[in-house]
Amino acid sequence: MGDNETLDLLRGTLDLLVLKALASEPMHGYAVSKWLRERTKGLLGVEESALYQSLHRLERRGVVESEWGITETNRRAKIYTLTTRGRQQLKAEVENWRLYAEAVRLVLTPA
16 A cells, blocks of 8 residues: 555444544544544545534534534634543444454455
């Protein structure tokens, strides 16, 4: 894979990744995107529109809440926080993904 290439996110994974990012601390959207890029060593890039759609979807479901705040660069931004319900959902989804990843590994591993 070349230096400028990124992996496309599998459908349905972005919400899980956003929940994981917010589990570490409250963040604004750009910080979530930066966290994901850094954590994946640049392999995953998230389009801004997809990220904000995910954040809004998670907020509607009550697993994330937001409030206006000031960023580290002194800009006004919505800061997103994982709710108790969000932490429970993250735990369940992580376990589901572990099982899914193991199943895919078994399929891809030569017999």
